[in-house]
Amino acid sequence: MQTHKAKRVEIIIEAPMERRLTQALMGAEVTGFTVLPVLGGSGRSGQWSREGQVGRSGMVSVVCLIRPERLDSLLDAAFEVVDRHIGVVSVTDCEVLRAERF
Amino acid sequence: MQTHKAKRVEIIIEAPMERRLTQALMGAEVTGFTVLPVLGGSGRSGQWSREGQVGRSGMVSVVCLIRPERLDSLLDAAFEVVDRHIGVVSVTDCEVLRAERF
Amino acid sequence: MQTHKAKRVEIIIEAPMERRLTQALMGAEVTGFTVLPVLGGSGRSGQWSREGQVGRSGMVSVVCLIRPERLDSLLDAAFEVVDRHIGVVSVTDCEVLRAERF
Amino acid sequence: MEGILALAADNLISPIILSFALGLFAALARSDLSVPEAAAKALSIYLLFAIGFKGGVSVARHGVDGTLLLSLLAGVALSFILPFVAFAMLRVLTRLSVTDAAAVAGHYGSISIVTFVAATSVLTSQGIASEGYMVAVAAAMEAPAILSALWLVARSGGSRDMDSDLWREILLNGSIVLLIGAFAIGLITGEEGFARIASFIDAPFQGVLCIFLLDMGLVAGRGLRKVRGVLSVGAFAFGVLMPLAGSLLGLGAGLLLGLSPGGVMLMMTLSASASYIAVPAAMRVALPEANPSIYLTLSLGVTFPFNLTLGIPIYLALAQAATGG
Amino acid sequence: MEGILALAADNLISPIILSFALGLFAALARSDLSVPEAAAKALSIYLLFAIGFKGGVSVARHGVDGTLLLSLLAGVALSFILPFVAFAMLRVLTRLSVTDAAAVAGHYGSISIVTFVAATSVLTSQGIASEGYMVAVAAAMEAPAILSALWLVARSGGSRDMDSDLWREILLNGSIVLLIGAFAIGLITGEEGFARIASFIDAPFQGVLCIFLLDMGLVAGRGLRKVRGVLSVGAFAFGVLMPLAGSLLGLGAGLLLGLSPGGVMLMMTLSASASYIAVPAAMRVALPEANPSIYLTLSLGVTFPFNLTLGIPIYLALAQAATGG
């Protein structure tokens, strides 16, 4: 099956920042992404789990598949939002089906 | 630690199609996969979030780790199901522990 | 944007083992990880879904981003825990922003 | 006419309708108020169980009416026929593609159980009796419309994709099974069963309905916010005219069957209401090319609020006028 | 015998049992009906809190019975002993490996709180009193059986993996803590506390139990659907014979303790029931080689429905016959 090179960007970010991140992505014309729930985690600011939270706290994972040439504008837009906030960003090489969708 | 080359396939698909997809995978003798929930996303058919849904709508993410030589039959089976439906498929190179499991 | 080579390790493991795994990771000085919920899956021990479960069963997915040189100690720690248990471990090359965080 | 307005006004200031309005307002104002998905699903399980059970108890109480079977048949027939009416109206009022129009039409042949519940609440608060088995009619009307929708597409040479799996999924849809099952439990355990669980399924019912409608308002509002521009004026008109047309078919059926005024009103409400759970899921599988924004917004964002606020009082007034009740 | 059958028939057409049957049917027919995980967990929190609290209030009301401590000890002893009985029966009736047999045996020494709740419901509806502290006995019986299971494996040279962490997890298991905690709250606040929250923990109790059993039926049915072939005839026989054997041990203990007829019946039910929450989670950690399909299906798919439908009436009849109550 015919596949095409792409990048998979995974951004783990605080839930109250989710809407700001997706708006920044849209602003950078990244209109394809998927948001997954996160149960808990650990990082420099310590361990947490959704059970120990009240209200709209916690984190989410935002996954974007994107053409390689558009990666930089995506990372710039994302960095703007995550900069002062806790969270991590990773990028992986991947192949996608149906490249016309990206 | 000894690791083995494999492929990680991630298929994001509408929840009402989940059972059809996993059955197609089983049909292609792909018996190992994991289904993760999705909170929302955006694509060519616009933005959505689970909160704006009634009933069994929304999407799920299906992750398969598979030996490289079995990739094509997996993609063929998956493509059959996702073809006319919304959703995306990506493939990444990876290494797995305990290769006898795949 | 400046990125740095890293490894993305994904461990899918039974929920009752989650705390043991994260403690083993902390023991191996892996202090960064994220836990995602899993809805269901299939493997050598058959198909299951969270709906068919009572109590603290089911599985979770633990994702760690880590510097390449620390991979082996992570895998050793993880293997200790998953060894006799059902579940899978995969490792992918990736790039991360803000390397000082890892 | 005055009676309708008075009833409508009365209906409009009930906690139920105001809760829906609150949800609608919160979503349109982009508040982050939300009901967790699991909670919303739990509430709908409660409502289906309670309404089914009470229907069964009521049949156990009053005995099986001779018209039970005929009413079920009438419901199935209406569900088959209504999509054709809807399709014709859509072709006149809108420029939707055949596939989109057929998908929308399928929704209007099927029913909205919350609209049905709201109608029974109005009947209860007005002290008007109705046939307990109308719950079973509601269940019978859920699925047949899907067939009509697919037939409409197939006729135009469009693709259709109807495997036996999909059949099972539609007919054994969770809400149908729960409604019929609870009805059967109510029928079997009767008055005695009711006494045991009345303080669960009867006392808090209206309150639970408020929270559920709060969530429906939120969902409808979020949908409406996204579709500015998706729906034409003609489509909006359809969302209001179709329930009225449907209710008249329901009125005819109810009168032919000789139902009580309350029963006629419920038959009208079922015909007037549009599905937003069972049919959308089936359409995603069988007609993936149809645009979900269109059918969901029409059903949930236009027709549902219309029925809830103005439709139900109108149907009640018409049913009372026509039956002389 | 006739009494048992009449009671069983009466029991079988209660809304509670029929709700379980509905869930079972829906799952076997592969309906997509499902109770969200979060809702099911919330329901079980409600049930544990209510049953614990009511037990505590009842002890506050009637004063601490001299047999309270003895009953707790008896419960612990039964929980230790029952796995050995179960293990012996399994070795005779099935070809399960030592590890699998020991894991199953551990489940039958522990208890199912929903079976206990269903039994108290039957007592209440028959107007039969029972000792309020039986709730505490239930909590005491949850864990000891796990030790016996691990000992059975260790004895056969199998691996065992019992760290202090696992101990804390088992003894401070959520359901034990909630049950004992709510019991203590009921005991401390007594009649006055009950008056304040009775309309929450008492009135809707039976109805909540219906929805909970609907979900149990769904889970049991999904399990049964998957294991065609996993369970031998011998294993099925074990799933029915073991609760009967257990109940006789419970009967003996209850008579020795001099419990009321209701108390004896609850002691029998506890001994007869098998865990499907606390023990499975512990087994996944301590005996990962044991196959979960076997112990879950036996406990939830065979023994649970048996106790719910036929077991409870049998235990009640035996308890009444033996105590002359």
Next chain:
Amino acid sequence: MEGILALAADNLISPIILSFALGLFAALARSDLSVPEAAAKALSIYLLFAIGFKGGVSVARHGVDGTLLLSLLAGVALSFILPFVAFAMLRVLTRLSVTDAAAVAGHYGSISIVTFVAATSVLTSQGIASEGYMVAVAAAMEAPAILSALWLVARSGGSRDMDSDLWREILLNGSIVLLIGAFAIGLITGEEGFARIASFIDAPFQGVLCIFLLDMGLVAGRGLRKVRGVLSVGAFAFGVLMPLAGSLLGLGAGLLLGLSPGGVMLMMTLSASASYIAVPAAMRVALPEANPSIYLTLSLGVTFPFNLTLGIPIYLALAQAATGG
């Protein structure tokens, strides 16, 4: 003094407080007891809806008091002022950075609705009336404190990041919208609306509150377990002294407004309580450098339990002494 102790003792052995204690114990003992997130959110929707609705009905019943508007203004003013008091105390008692101190201060200007609900429960159980519109005052006090916190940071040259989006998020925060909305629904539908849903929002209220506080105890306990060492003795002292200081400001405001003894006590409770939902979320966006462990632990782990157990009886005694009620 004796009166306070008696009331405190009475308060301490209510099912509500004991449920909180149970949750706290379970979390500190590292039990795996947990209330699913969706269930906890559903419970808080119920509580907000019920308390708002009952407030609205009470205003509909007694007519709008002339002091309603003044009370709202006083609430807004208190919410603006209290963070400055808190900030000053924090600079004296602790070594927190300006940003951390400002973030904590913002929490203490805002309110905790569950503390408010617990206070109204105590009033109800003592048969003391209060102004129904205090619910609206609670809503009005949620947000202004956030501004003060940001101003405190900006004044010290710290960054602040306050876009119009954040404003909308804060003012249309789910809990504010639901509280005000339910208040409006209660006001509009009045006695008649209340009659329809009383068995949902009134009867089970105390029981639901128990389960909710069980969860609050779990969350508070998990927080406390993690922060050993994060909080200094000075910070702990602040967590107890600040609510007392706040309550005195509330007392002054209540007396100036001429509220009833119950109303004065609620005004004190609102001033004394600290936010742990709305403000933390706003702080994560606007002051991401502030450490969430500090403000969450102080608010939820220290001040909340203090208010719940000792604070509320103290405020009631003071309010009664000061008003001669």
